[in-house]
Amino acid sequence: MFTGIIEAQERVLRTEKQVDSLQITLPCHFTGVALGESIAVNGACLTVAQILPPSLPESVQDLVFFISAETLEKTNLGQIQKNSSVNLERAITLNTRLSGHLVQGHVDGQARLLEISSVGESYQMKWQIATPLGRYCIPKGSITLNGVSLTINSILNFENQNTVFEIMVIPHTWTHTNLSQLQVGDTVNLEVDLLAKYVERLCQPLMQHSKI
Numbered sequence: 001m002f003t004g005i006i007e008a009q010e011r012v013l014r015t016e017k018q019v020d021s022l023q024i025t026l027p028c029h030f031t032g033v034a035l036g037e038s039i040a041v042n043g044a045c046l047t048v049a050q051i052l053p054p055s056l057p058e059s060v061q062d063l064v065f066f067i068s069a070e071t072l073e074k075t076n077l078g079q080i081q082k083n084s085s086v087n088l089e090r091a092i093t094l095n096t097r098l099s100g101h102l103v104q105g106h107v108d109g110q111a112r113l114l115e116i117s118s119v120g121e122s123y124q125m126k127w128q129i130a131t132p133l134g135r136y137c138i139p140k141g142s143i144t145l146n147g148v149s150l151t152i153n154s155i156l157n158f159e160n161q162n163t164v165f166e167i168m169v170i171p172h173t174w175t176h177t178n179l180s181q182l183q184v185g186d187t188v189n190l191e192v193d194l195l196a197k198y199v200e201r202l203c204q205p206l207m208q209h210s211k212i
Contacts, residue, residue: 002040004100004149006087006177012080013055020069024080027059030090040089041065043147043189044075045105075107075189085178087147100149101142102194109133110187111145123169129190134163136192144191148177
């Protein structure tokens, strides 16, 4: 479990493509990382598969992650290349401050960037997602993009099987995540609000009963 508060950005050192999977190696500045630990990479919960001696003088160690076919299908991790910048967050502990919101690291789909505009020192970003995921979005609700916990400012429309919404990215988030490196047309990993999915699931029996 994560909170969507990015702790580090790292650039990919190596990628190794296989038939239906991918292995990536990242430098790591975290201390005390254990083999088998979960780390969110661009919002996708990945397992530390191997720990290697550091390639860079300033890093503590290199971490190797295995990305399965299912994860490649659901996320944008298949687009990663050497030197790609990724957002990292370690799993929370029971005494962690919940500064963002509850994030599982289970990516629901991808969002496409439609527009970026500066508003003072902040940046307004307009996104498009498939409407089946749009039902979990509400104004001022939480959403996770590339692992970053964000607030939905407004929902603009539900047209052509897509939902369009806007978020505002403050200067700190812009500087400390890879959202600042995106171009119009790029896609990011999307995780909708966990609580919304649970509420929908719990209400399904009631909704089915009301139709009888």
